[in-house]
Amino acid sequence: MKVRVLILPKKGLLDPEGRAIKEMLLENGYQVNDVKVGKVVDLDVEEGTDIKMLVESFLVNTLIEEYTIE
Amino acid sequence: MKVRVLILPKKGLLDPEGRAIKEMLLENGYQVNDVKVGKVVDLDVEEGTDIKMLVESFLVNTLIEEYTIE
Numbered sequence: 001m002k003v004r005v006l007i008l009p010k011k012g013l014l015d016p017e018g019r020a021i022k023e024m025l026l027e028n029g030y031q032v033n034d035v036k037v038g039k040v041v042d043l044d045v046e047e048g049t050d051i052k053m054l055v056e057s058f059l060v061n062t063l064i065e066e067y068t069i070e
Numbered sequence: 071m072k073v074r075v076l077i078l079p080k081k082g083l084l085d086p087e088g089r090a091i092k093e094m095l096l097e098n099g100y101q102v103n104d105v106k107v108g109k110v111v112d113l114d115v116e117e118g119t120d121i122k123m124l125v126e127s128f129l130v131n132t133l134i135e136e137y138t139i140e
Contacts, residue, residue, distance in 0.1 A: 006110050008110065018111075021111065021128070021129070024128065025128065028128070030115060030119065030124065032113070032116075033114040033115065034112075034113075034114040035111065036111070037109060038109070038110045038112075039107060039108070040077075040078065040107070040108045040109065040110045041105065042078070042105070042107075042108075043102070043105055044102070044104040045095075045102050046100070046102075049100065049101070054100060058091070058094065058098070
């Protein structure tokens with residue numbers, strides 16, 4: 001079973017990599033409103049795996065990150 | 071204009087973070103075939119921006135990474 005998990009910093013929380021990319025693009029002449037950087041994790045796991053449990057136990061810090069499963 | 075860019079290591083190339091997560095999940099009893107870890111970059115840029123140019127110039131190393139624009 002293939003599942004894609006997208007993990008992004010919660011709105012309003014620190015995203016130093018996104019900020020760095022935004023600054024760099026602005027310096028290079030791009031008109032940028034916002035950049036957010038997160039992680040994509042492509043999982044290929046056994047059919048029937050409890051993905052929500054797996055993700056919340058091992059992949060995401062739900063205090064500071066939010067995720068979507070695709 | 072909001073654009074999501076997904077950046078993943080090319081097939082067959084080193085993905086130490088994916089490997090580490092796979093090992094950790096296996097140790098925790100999950101049946102895992104494969105884990106790949108990449109980056110998601112959410113951009114909010116000016117309408118008409120050449121996204122391919124931006125991504126290939128500043129966000130992706132096309133020698134070792136592949137990307138999709140959503």
